[in-house]
Amino acid sequence: MDKPKFNQDPRKRFSTRVENYIKYRPKYPQEIILFLKQENILINNSIIADIGSGTGILSELFLKNGNKVYGVEPNQDMRKAAEQLLYNYSDFISISGSAESTELNSDSIDLITVGQAFHWFDIVKARTEFSRILKPDGYVALIWNRRKKQENEFLKDYEKLLIKYGTDYNEIEKRKLNFDLFFGNPNLYKIAHFYNFQVFDFDGLKGRLLSTSYIPLSDSPEHNNMICDLQNLFNLYQKEGEIRFEYDTEVIYGQLK
Secondary structure, three states: OOOOOOOOOOOOOOHHHHHHHHHHOOOOOOHHHHHHHHOOOOOOOOEEEEEOOOOOHHHHHHHOOOOEEEEEOOOHHHHHHHHHHOOOOOOEEEEOOOOOOOOOOOOOEEEEEEEOOHHHOOHHHHHHHHHHHEEEEEEEEEEEEEEOOOOOHHHHHHHHHHHHHOOOHHHHHOOOOOHHHHHOOHHHEEEEEEEEEEEEOHHHHHHHHHOOOOOOOOOOOOHHHHHHHHHHHHHHHOEOOEEEEEEEEEEEEEOOO
């Protein structure tokens, strides 16, 4: 039986997953802030545009550093969740916009951040828009929490589960992230790595799975079999009722010259 296709529009894909996204998606290592400061990319009064800001996970990292953050998010449900979660931060400004049309002023941003969203962008149009809103000496930092699936046996088998049940997982994974095209020159960007992890009981692991855009929810005929396979996977690898979910947090940073 062919797998059902989800809404291909990234502005709508996560609307039914907001609750699990808030609870179970990983945060970003605090070390990123220190690193960007050491690289003279970030200071406390830097103005940030967090593009594809979702529920505000990455935005909060910079808000805690004292930065003013424009959270630009096209998905209304995700954007509303961020507005509620970050309500106490007076320097958070929520914007209904996209990577290709941010609604921000020209030459107004010191640092553009993108957390776990760059693969949804039209690279050429996003580069044009980022160049417009960045100050002449501004930077871009593209950030991912990438599963350590090459060196972790649990995550290797978890990857197989995603391939088996993910509606368009392979298509998403194959999206070419052409950093040379985006930055304009391979010498204009660098890559830094940071260790990150989460610890889950089974309910947490299930929530982490269901926060993913290509995974079938409870109205799918494949859902129950998928959860059964996940339970078997958890039983195989758990230690004292918990699973360690490891990431390599990758930061691709540079300027658009």
